[in-house]
Each structure stands twice: as C-alpha cells, then as structure tokens.
Amino acid sequence: METDTDIKRTLDNIPGSGLAYNIIDFIDGWARKYSIWPIHLVTGCCSPEFMQVSGARFDMERLGILPFASVRQCDCIMVVGIVSRKMAERVKYLHEQMGEPKYVVSVGACPTGKGPFHDSYSVVAIDEYVPVDIYIPGCPPRPEAIIHGMMELQEKIRKGKRLGVKHD
Known part of the structure; x- marks a missing residue:
C-alpha cells in the first residue's frame, strides 16, 4: 500500500505534477x-450549550459538522465537561481507536484547565492524556464560541496544520 510520501515522491518525478499535487491537496x-464527524463526550454542565449548537438556531450541520455515535467512524472528539483520571484513560482509549487524521477539541474550562475544580485530586486537564487541537474557553462556553472554535478547526484542517503534540 502506498503512503502519502510515496505518492508525493512519485508525483515529484513527473514534470508539471507539482501543480496537480497541490490541487489534490487543496x-x-x-x-x-x-x-x-465529531463524537462528543459530555460529562458536565456544558451539555446545554452543546445541545444549542446542535439545534436549529446555531445549526452546526450547516458547517459540515455532523455529530456521530461510532468512534471508529469519527475524526474528532469533543470533550465537554469535567474529566476525571478514570475518564481520561477512556478518552485516550477512544482516541487510539479513531482513524487518522484525528482531532481533539476541548470545550469549556473543565477539560482545559480543570475549571472550578482546579484543586481536586481526581480532575485532570485533557491535554495531559491526548493532544488537543482547539481549546474553546468559557464556563460554560457560549454556542457562538463553540461554533467559532469548530470553524478554527476547519481552517487548520484546510491548511493541514496541527496544534496538538503527540504524547507517549
């Protein structure tokens, strides 16, 4: 099976193929x-805001973002709410099951920096376990902020840039 680098190397040897490869990339x-197709892990109070984003007023589907239930068919995990140590292990497991490319969006103050539970022994920041691509701040974040964060993710996907760093 050919990888992307094999295809690029093959196309580089063909005269005028750089433009074709750029068009394919575009x-x-x-x-x-x-x-x-995000799967959303809702564990806290941000769920009403997420439900608004999925509803008719804000309509996340108009941007091509369709919440899905099967992690093997998704390419994005939206972590919404408090993440305990045990839950973080499950998020890491789900992240490993996803196909490439995969993205992680941290929604709200709790998964980003533990929120109001910053001094709790059992609450962790999600970026300690999986690489996070987009952080959406707020407690709870407004639906407009969630839409803006997802649009930022779309722009990173279009440009082919990743923010997250892989952890061992």
Whole structure:
C-alpha cells in the first residue's frame, strides 16, 4: 500500500505534477474541512450549550459538522465537561481507536484547565492524556464560541496544520 510520501515522491518525478499535487491537496483539505464527524463526550454542565449548537438556531450541520455515535467512524472528539483520571484513560482509549487524521477539541474550562475544580485530586486537564487541537474557553462556553472554535478547526484542517503534540 502506498503512503502519502510515496505518492508525493512519485508525483515529484513527473514534470508539471507539482501543480496537480497541490490541487489534490487543496481538494482534500476542502473536503475534510466540510466533513468533520465529531463524537462528543459530555460529562458536565456544558451539555446545554452543546445541545444549542446542535439545534436549529446555531445549526452546526450547516458547517459540515455532523455529530456521530461510532468512534471508529469519527475524526474528532469533543470533550465537554469535567474529566476525571478514570475518564481520561477512556478518552485516550477512544482516541487510539479513531482513524487518522484525528482531532481533539476541548470545550469549556473543565477539560482545559480543570475549571472550578482546579484543586481536586481526581480532575485532570485533557491535554495531559491526548493532544488537543482547539481549546474553546468559557464556563460554560457560549454556542457562538463553540461554533467559532469548530470553524478554527476547519481552517487548520484546510491548511493541514496541527496544534496538538503527540504524547507517549
């Protein structure tokens, strides 16, 4: 099976193929940008805000973001709410089950920096366990902030940039 680098190396040897490869990259980035399928892990008070984003007023689906239930078919995990140590292990397990490319969005103050539970022994920041691509601040974040964060993720996908760092 050929990898992306093998294909690029093959295309580099063909005269005039750089433009073709750039067009393919552009179309691939555009298609991925408008077909994000997140699975959302709602464990806290931010769930009403997330439900508003999925509803008719804000309509996340108009951006090509369709919440999904099967982690093996998703390409994004949206962590919404408090993350305990045991839950973080499950998030890491789910992250490993996802196909590449995969993205993680931390929604709210709790998964980002423990929120009001910053001094608790059992609450962790999600970026200690999986690489996070987008942080959406707020306690709870407004639906507009969630939409803006997802649009930022779309832009990173289009450009092919990743913010998250892989952890061992």
